[in-house]
Amino acid sequence: MKIHVYLILFFIRIRITKSILNGVAVAEKEYPFFVCIELDSAVVCGGTIITPSVVVTGAHCVIQMDKEKTFIPVEINRLMVLAGTVTLDQSDQGYQESQVDNLIIHEKFNPLHGMLNNIAILDLTYDLLLDDWVNVAREPTELKNDWKQLVKNGTECTVMGFGYISVNKDLPTTLMKSLISISCPKDFIISGYTCAVMTSPKSGLCLGDLGSPVVCLGYVYGFISHSYLCQQEVLPVYILLFENYLDFLPISTDTASKISGAVVFTFFLIQLSEKTSSLFYSIF
Template sequence: MQTESSLLVLLMLLLLLQLRTANGKAGNNEAGNARILGGTPVDISAVPYLVNLRIGGNFICGGSLITPTHVVTAAHCVKGVSASRLQVVGGATRLTDATAGVRRNVAKVYTPKAYNIRTLHSDVAVLKLQSPLVGANIETIALCNSSWEAGNLIRVSGWGKTAEKSNRVSQQVRSVEVALITRKSCMDQYKLRGTIGTTMFCAAGPGVKDACEGDSGGPAVYQNQLCGIVSWGLGCGRRNYPGVYTSVKTVRSFIDKALAL
């Protein structure tokens, strides 16, 4: 049984890498992980709510600490992975610094029944930690209750790749601001490549700025609130293919239920 479980997890991780690497961020036709393109290196103290998720010590995705014992991430990062194999690291700027940050094991993984692995509808997950994640440069972030309009800037942070064709994620956390675009514009741009569903919103640029492989599950922050989760997109920073995010407001009921369990 242990061998079968290990093989299943390995196959899932390979699938995520292939899906995202083939065309960038995850999607119904092009799935995978996301990264920070065109951003700047920052210290974790600038984004203390940002955490990194690991399996067997290996980095897989980003996440956001919303209570001392709960992390919000993308469902495609953790769906089908047992809680016992996951670990969350907070307060660390660099992925390679083994002595930095605070590590916590995961007790439970919650994903919504509405999550669709093909379309990435409701691409959200909540991780319940075995004990509170507290320490230096670790803070929680409030869930979104803000309204926005096209042109407003959101801040995206993570350890994802800094170029679409790169073979490595960034070892230091990076951050970038991208502009929200209208749903109609996003749907028009993706009409032949993917579905922009009701749980999603889009943001891009200005210029070559985006999330990329490795940024999946990480925060999209507006007015100091967690308003989006890095989900998918075609490539990284490609013209006419904006990044696609799960809207926290549209999946808020699921998050609240998970917090109550």
């Protein structure tokens, strides 16, 4: 049976490759909340550690189309989550990995409607051991009322990812990062999102970077949802913000105490403009 993995991008038809172009190498322990998500041992997306046993990423990272052309989750035994490493080498001091025990895709995510509800949660088979190399994301709960001010136009943030580092499909030997600058037009109407551009005209995001955390002013504000992939031009990057979801925490005090104070995000519908169009690409 032949199965295609489909990824959905907005606005433009582009050639797919895999990661940050002309980025800078990430140091060990620099982003301990970052994970690499592999499908069949190949990098497909980044993700964020929310608790020792939960990772969040884009829903489009973990779906496929079957022979009846129906979108379904990928088989969880094909997924692997890698943490605490900037090289994906098992000999790295901080390296940890876990299979996925359960995959939760937002029930109202529909790839045919673009990136609406583009959120998935991966329940890990094994809890990650929190240390200097691996830790949960730090998010600005105490600054909630100021989020929009802190991520206003002109704010510099950092994105990261594995994969190709040039249009020639050269693979990196380490996790790469790049700066983006928050920059949204006044008529931007996609609720729950913000947008940014690469600060260097020679930098660009590619397929493997989607789902990766966005770090602004020392906090994780959301993740890369979609972008113009592998373009060395000043083109938008679209970021799913956690801002609207912090009051929706369906966990008990007992549950919270068991996860050592780790912050759990709960997500609800992100209403996108009906005018937003989407394009489909198949990865064989």
